[in-house]
Amino acid sequence: MTQSPPSGARPPSGYAAPSRNGRTEIxxxxIEQRLEHWIRFGRIAGERILSRKTRVVIFRPDAIIAFVRWSANDYGTIHSRIDILRAVRSGEPYTTAPFVRPGGELLLSIQGWQxxxxxxxAIDQVEAVGLDPCDIASDHWRHVHNRLSAGEQPRDYTAERHQAWLGRKALGR
Structure with a gap:
């Protein structure tokens, strides 16, 4: 017999806590030329403006998002990073990422401007094929991460690959 957790209990660390709306917030x-965070792609489901320089964008579960962070000082770029992640459902395991609540399934995480x-x-290449980067196989973003981490060029995502992925997806694989 299982017991329900005490009122106010939190899920184990690394698991998405039930939120009031089950959504991911970024x-x-x-701050022009100093600190810039932006969404490169992703379907925004809502938005809250906190100040002239800060806002929170909201994504539904399973949304694929590219989140870019860049900062500089008087001498140039000091940090650049892109994370591509899948917004998690309540109760799913996740990886924490700065400025992302609760976190997400990390598909790609790359640092360094080059x-x-x-x-x-790679995102531009997917769009040039006529596809929305939100809709392609999430394994492609893992492939891009792994190849760039190893100092190699990632393979292009083609319409043929996309059709093969849609076929696998339809079969439930």
């Missing part, structure tokens, strides 16, 4: 900050630029080029 805080975006824009590699970030390579990811943006």
């Amino acid at each position: 805080e975006l900050i824009w 590699k970030v630029r390579s990811v943006i080029e």
Whole structure:
């Protein structure tokens, strides 16, 4: 016989806590030429403006999102990073990421401007084929992460690959 957790109990660490709306929130900050957070792709389900420089965008569970963070000082870029993640459902395991609540399933996480630029080029390549980066096989983003981490060029995502993935998805694999 299982017992229900005491009132106010939290799920184990690393598991998405039930939120009031079951959605993922990402805080975006824009301080021109100093600190810039933006969404490269992702279907935004809602938004809250906190100040002139800060807003929170909201995503539904299973949304695929590319979140870019960049910061600089008087001497140039000091940090650049892109994370591509899947918004988790309540109770699913997740990886925490700065400015992302509660976190997400991390598909790609790259730091350093040269590699970030390579990811943006991979996103542009998917769009050039006529596909929305939100709708392609999430394994492609893992592939891009692994190849760039190893210092290799990722393979292009083609319409043929997309059709093969849609076929596998239809079969439930």
